[in-house]
Amino acid sequence: MDTDSNRKRQRYLTWDQYFMAVALVSAERSKDPVTQVGACIVNADNRIVGACIVNADNRIVGIGYNGMPNGCSDDDMPWGKNSKDILNTKKLYVCHAEMNAIVNKICADIRGCKMYVTLYPCNNCAKIIIQSGIKHVVYFDDKNRHKDEAKASQYMFDKAGITIRKYNSTSTQLNIGTLKSRL
Numbered sequence: 001m002d003t004d005s006n007r008k009r010q011r012y013l014t015w016d017q018y019f020m021a022v023a024l025v026s027a028e029r030s031k032d033p034v035t036q037v038g039a040c041i042v043n044a045d046n047r048i049v050g051a052c053i054v055n056a057d058n059r060i061v062g063i064g065y066n067g068m069p070n071g072c073s074d075d076d077m078p079w080g081k082n083s084k085d086i087l088n089t090k091k092l093y094v095c096h097a098e099m100n101a102i103v104n105k106i107c108a109d110i111r112g113c114k115m116y117v118t119l120y121p122c123n124n125c126a127k128i129i130i131q132s133g134i135k136h137v138v139y140f141d142d143k144n145r146h147k148d149e150a151k152a153s154q155y156m157f158d159k160a161g162i163t164i165r166k167y168n169s170t171s172t173q174l175n176i177g178t179l180k181s182r183l
């Protein structure tokens with residue numbers, strides 16, 4: 001049988017699926033025993049700078065996941081959150097995925113970019129996202145949406161004109177479990 005085809009493959013990943021998959025895979029690097037978060041920044045917007053249009057070329061310009069600060073050994077830091085002593089919890093130490101993606105960016109200017117993140121951003125990350133110039137956020141999961149931190153994020157995103165939308169997983173064939181089983 002002739003298996004040669006001149007037609008392109010049909011079930012390739014959309015850009016949305018591709019970037020969210022990168023965020024989901026990045027989350028798998030997290031050492032947090034409870035919640036693993038990944039983020040991926042993409043330069044998805046045309047911008048006018050002076051007389052030039054800066055190209056929108058869907059390049060990944062930053063990736064991050066939640067983890068302890070550089071130099072703070074994952075084995076020495078606390079990963080729990082219920083100790084009476086807050087200094088003995090992860091809360092005061094963990095760098096969130098969004099923050100890590102922004103500080104790990106590989107280009108000076110990320111104004112107008114889009115961030116894919118696996119969990120709805122907290123208020124602190126919302127502030128960093130806004131200040132970095134990122135204009136669009138796509139999140140995968142919003143299990144923390146009822147929290148005041150997330151409500152504050154929504155409030156600031158609205159004020160700052162940042163669009164935020166839930167990833168539309170009904171439109172996807174993507175199965176990260178299948179990908180993982182092939183690694």
Ligand SMILES: Nc1nc(=O)n([C@H]2C[C@H](O)[C@@H](COP(=O)(O)O)O2)cc1CO
Pocket residue numbers: 032034035036037065066067081090094095096097098119120121122125144149
């Ligand atoms: N958007 C986010 N990005 C993140 O990187 N995180 C991180 C911080 C912690 O390491 C973990 C949350 O831990 P827990 O409260 O679900 O046990 O996820 C949390 C959120 C939620 O706001």
Ligand SMILES: [Zn+2]
Pocket residue numbers: 096097098121122123124125126
């Ligand atoms: Zn955060």
